[in-house]
Amino acid sequence: MSNKKTDYDVIVVGAGPAGVVAAYMLGKNGINTLLVDKKPKEKIGDKVCGDALSQVITSELERLTGIKPPYGEELNEVTERLVLKGKRKKAVLDIPIKSQTIDRHKYGQRLLREATAFKSVSLRDNVRVVDVVVDGDYVSGVVILNKNGEKEKFSSKIVIDTSGFTGIIRRRLPNGVCPKVLRQIPKKEMIVAYRDIIITKEKHRFQKGLYLLYFDDLPMPGYYWAFSKGEKMLNIGLGYLLTKENVGKNIKEINQKVRDRLFSNYEIITSGGHQIPARLPLPSLVGNGFMTAGDAGALANPINGEGHGPALLSGAHAGIVASNAIKKADYSENALWSYNKWVWNVYGVEFALGVILIKFFEKYSYDDFDWMLAKGIIREEDVVQVLNEPLNKSQILKRALKGIYRPKLLLDLKKGMEIGDKIKEVSMKYPSSPEGFNKWYSELQKLEKAKI
Numbered sequence: 001m002s003n004k005k006t007d008y009d010v011i012v013v014g015a016g017p018a019g020v021v022a023a024y025m026l027g028k029n030g031i032n033t034l035l036v037d038k039k040p041k042e043k044i045g046d047k048v049c050g051d052a053l054s055q056v057i058t059s060e061l062e063r064l065t066g067i068k069p070p071y072g073e074e075l076n077e078v079t080e081r082l083v084l085k086g087k088r089k090k091a092v093l094d095i096p097i098k099s100q101t102i103d104r105h106k107y108g109q110r111l112l113r114e115a116t117a118f119k120s121v122s123l124r125d126n127v128r129v130v131d132v133v134v135d136g137d138y139v140s141g142v143v144i145l146n147k148n149g150e151k152e153k154f155s156s157k158i159v160i161d162t163s164g165f166t167g168i169i170r171r172r173l174p175n176g177v178c179p180k181v182l183r184q185i186p187k188k189e190m191i192v193a194y195r196d197i198i199i200t201k202e203k204h205r206f207q208k209g210l211y212l213l214y215f216d217d218l219p220m221p222g223y224y225w226a227f228s229k230g231e232k233m234l235n236i237g238l239g240y241l242l243t244k245e246n247v248g249k250n251i252k253e254i255n256q257k258v259r260d261r262l263f264s265n266y267e268i269i270t271s272g273g274h275q276i277p278a279r280l281p282l283p284s285l286v287g288n289g290f291m292t293a294g295d296a297g298a299l300a301n302p303i304n305g306e307g308h309g310p311a312l313l314s315g316a317h318a319g320i321v322a323s324n325a326i327k328k329a330d331y332s333e334n335a336l337w338s339y340n341k342w343v344w345n346v347y348g349v350e351f352a353l354g355v356i357l358i359k360f361f362e363k364y365s366y367d368d369f370d371w372m373l374a375k376g377i378i379r380e381e382d383v384v385q386v387l388n389e390p391l392n393k394s395q396i397l398k399r400a401l402k403g404i405y406r407p408k409l410l411l412d413l414k415k416g417m418e419i420g421d422k423i424k425e426v427s428m429k430y431p432s433s434p435e436g437f438n439k440w441y442s443e444l445q446k447l448e449k450a451k452i
């Protein structure tokens with residue numbers, strides 16, 4: 001594999017946040033890269049989203065890559081609080097924490113310009129990748145459908161799948177190639193989400209805030225959000241897990257019902273929906289000649305569907321690891337493995353709580369959750385802790401033990417938090433080479449299957 005001449009060193013499939021940042025890092029390292037997207041160039045970056053993106057992430061991205069955080073017209077607003085509002089009057093968490101809402105299209109266009117400014121990066125827009133090419137047990141290229149409806153084949157040493165939720169390359173990997181990479185994500189591990197961007201006539205009531213709202217008529221596990229993008233502009237919408245009970249529900253109708261209850265006198269600028277993975281990261285995101293990042297690698301937080309930040313940072317890390325592999329002329333699973341370890345040490349730990357909350361909602365109702373919020377069993381400081389020190393054991397455990405009214409529910413919560421802590425521990429013990437994978441994965445699977 002290593003001695004063959006290829007059209008490109010690396011092909012990056014999809015120019016969303018994960019893909020453009022991967023291409024940027026490859027370009028920075030002088031790696032001969034093809035970036036492909038099915039959208040026309042001017043539409044790249046325009047993705048259905050809640051538009052919330054943590055400042056901590058964009059600062060980390062700048063540190064890693066040199067890419068500046070959103071500024072000017074790319075930045076809608078710096079928000080000052082995160083509010084979780086339940087049904088009962090006391091079921092409110094109001095956390096003074098800064099974040100930002102952005103114009104995804106403008107930010108995405110700048111990232112694309114910066115990535116393609118490198119001489120070694122070329123863009124093919126408006127072309128759909130339809131298949132993967134393999135050579136023995138290595139991924140060795142892609143097949144695209146061009147504007148004239150003709151198929152073209154391109155070869156490379158590494159293909160990075162950053163095609164978002166569709167995971168076009170990952171899903172088409174033949175048997176025997178990249179055996180550790182999961183092909184399908186089951187429905188019950190997907191969030192379906194829909195959003196509107198609206199302009200209100202008067203100043204809206206969610207000023208400078210990211211609000212997560214809960215209602216009786218919301219499919220659970222799910223959430224409704226109202227994210228301020230300015231005094232009279234908001235991104236509003238809902239997302240819920242595609243459990244058996246939720247399949248077939250009409251998300252547009254639910255959205256409209258809640259929207260009309262919350263707002264009057266508004267104009268809709270744009271609407272749309274899409275799906276988001278809601279699970280732990282893929283157990284392995286690499287194989288011989290293959291890597292995946294962003295939604296294609298299941299890197300969105302199952303708690304709230306936030307995947308823009310993980311896409312940016314995983315794209316950067318994938319680009320760095322792929323660049324080193326090209327320089328060393330080794331594109332094997334082994335050479336790319338350190339990327340897996342980074343993903344699990346960061347996102348295995350971060351997503352553990354989300355997976356536990358999903359288990360909790362499989363057993364209990366929204367009303368139980370609302371009760372816990374109202375009784376102060378889940379508090380502001382818990383959210384701050386989850387954000388700042390994800391590895392530490394949660395204080396909820398201690399409080400749950402003191403619960404006197406609903407011992408069964410609180411003991412189950414305790415059990416859930418303990419499973420979550422074990423998932424974090426296992427994530428930190430991700431094996432340093434592929435040899436340790438099977439043993440590690442069977443330990444993880446036991447925790448994934450554990451019931452609360």
Ligand SMILES: Cc1cc2nc3c(=O)[nH]c(=O)nc-3n(C[C@H](O)[C@H](O)[C@H](O)COP(=O)(O)OP(=O)(O)OC[C@H]3O[C@@H](n4cnc5c(N)ncnc54)[C@H](O)[C@@H]3O)c2cc1C
Nearest residue numbers: 014016017018038050051052129164193294295307308311
């Ligand atoms: C309604 C909604 C609200 C959300 N809100 C938030 C939020 O507030 N904050 C947050 O952090 N995240 C949010 N997310 C999630 C976030 O949008 C994604 O996690 C993020 O966009 C993932 O980035 P990505 O680069 O992996 O994929 P994408 O952004 O999906 O980019 C994939 C790219 O690949 C291209 N592509 C796909 N298939 C092919 C193909 N076959 N050939 C060529 N090109 C292809 C697409 O055109 C696209 O440009 C939300 C998602 C939804 C649906």
